[in-house]
Amino acid sequence: MNSGKVPVNVLKRSVLRQLKNKRTEIADSAGLGADCAVFAPFSKGQMVTCVQEGVVELQCENDLAEAEREDLSVMPMRRIFQKCANNLAAAGAEPVAAELVIFLPETVEEPELKALMEEAEKAATDLNIQIIGGQTRVSSAVRQPIATATGYGILSEAAVTQASAGKKLAGQDIIITKWIGLEGTADLATRNREKLLERYPAYLVEEAAAFDRYYSILPEAATAVKSGGCTMHDVSEGGVFAALWEMAEGAGVGLTIDMKKLPLRQETVEVCEFCNVNPYELRSGGSLIIANPEGTAVVEALAAEGIPAVIVGRFTDSNERLILNEDEVRYMDRPQRDEIYKGV
Template identity: 40%
Template sequence: MKTEYKKNASAAVGTDCAFSSNRRVFSATSPMTADATDAGFYAVTKAINSIVCQGITPDHVTVSVLLDPDSEEQALKKIVADCLEACKEAGVPYAGGHTEVTTAVNRPVITATCVGYAEGTSDEEKTFFEAKGKAGQAIVISKWAGLESTAMLAKDRYDELITRYPAPFIDGAVRFKEMVNIGREAAVAMKAGALSIHDASNGGIFAALWELSGRAGCGLKVDLKAIPIRQETIEICEFFEINPYQLLSGGALLFTADDGERLADALREEGIPAAVVGFLQEGNDKIIVNNDETRFLDMPQTDEIHKVLG
């Protein structure tokens, strides 16, 4: 008997995951190419976050690991342990994957895929997969810009950083790793008026704003000073001479809402830092305001983390 399949939809710009329309099964893939100690943790967390922030239930995670010929067994054990840590923290089963030693890479390359599902029909259960903002809606950011990269840099370049900053200050930045999971704030926002959600990761907050605008098909105007950022991030970025707004920012979410202040208040009431940073607007201009200076947002560039971690 011939099986008939419905046409499946691929991932759209700014959605970060694809889905099967006949089964409402979704997937999101996240590669980690930065030479970071906890790369497996961040690859898995990013893949899970991409599913969760769309209102989809994660089902399992698989991981592909490409190792260079000089890699030792201990390196693989560390990667797998980090992947398991991320899955345990998010409450998502780790379903294994693929490991290969190849001359095609000169250091480990980790790719995590999270598969999720939405039960019932699209009318019965709302997801944010097809949700997008529109002109006039406020833009809200939860947590802080550069959160993920700050944790990576603080751990991997610890000895360099403590030559300038007190060790307790850098220790605090290392613990930012504990805040990159976005499950709780996504759940709060979905009940508090968020109309679209986008996770900030590769390319940082600036890239996420560009993608949010592109997905909405309109422009935006954002106050740079309103974008939340931790002092640890500012100091570490000054040390390495990198832009904090173009750094991996996993752990931060961008929302659009008709009432941005109400959404931000709802997040803050749950202990989740949040701020209204601007608005989507008619036209195509993507404007960043910094005090009296106004400039246009550039297309996403290579993430600044690679200037330090390769």
């Protein structure tokens, strides 16, 4: 396609016709000749917004897609929406809507754009998010599709009150849901499948590659909100150490973590050892950090919903950020570049 706005007939046929999911919170969506969406009035709660961008994986077999498949900065469209929804849920909000901006290279043809929009709509529908507008442009400066999703959520009045009560982190238990390193493990296992199969049984490699089924943190975030007084942060780029540092730094507090309690799947251990990466500094989408004064009660509430969770330490009123590993005590480093980029 030529540089500039996508032609009107292409926009109508391959973009707008793919958008089917609707929510009552949206009074009017953006569309042809209408550049703004309108939210229906709501009397309680607050609007929450976040942005998630990424280089998008094409669902076709051209040379460019084949070349980019080894680039771990490339991701499926569905993961962009999931990350956006996770960010909203970690803020205590219910994901409602998203705007989607896509920049395309001139090499992309209309069927590929339609496939991207079908994938985006499926991802949004699975999360019950309505795509309410955006932009689709072609540029000679772009060599791989780039997408940005701006998500909108509604924070209930109760969640607003709870969030305010939970801002003082010192003295609160640190809870981690599911397992760390899930996202990175899936990416590395998919990328290195053939090499891994030379060392490990097929069931282990296939299970590791399928960890993307755990990416959503919406169920545990909803349970935490019901438990009251929780502050949450999703674990993503940089891994669990980066997420913990960011929470402590943002609140101006310290922390103490028992490294032996950080939850790891055996598949993650094996894949990380093979790829020579540190699982504690590896993409961990699918895991949520929850801070709460009564951590045991939150863990029990999560267990009742079938969600694994464990208390791994506490936030403290000092400036020290400590990692305990049996008799060894060391200071937590500032967040480093994600280990995914070191994987073989």
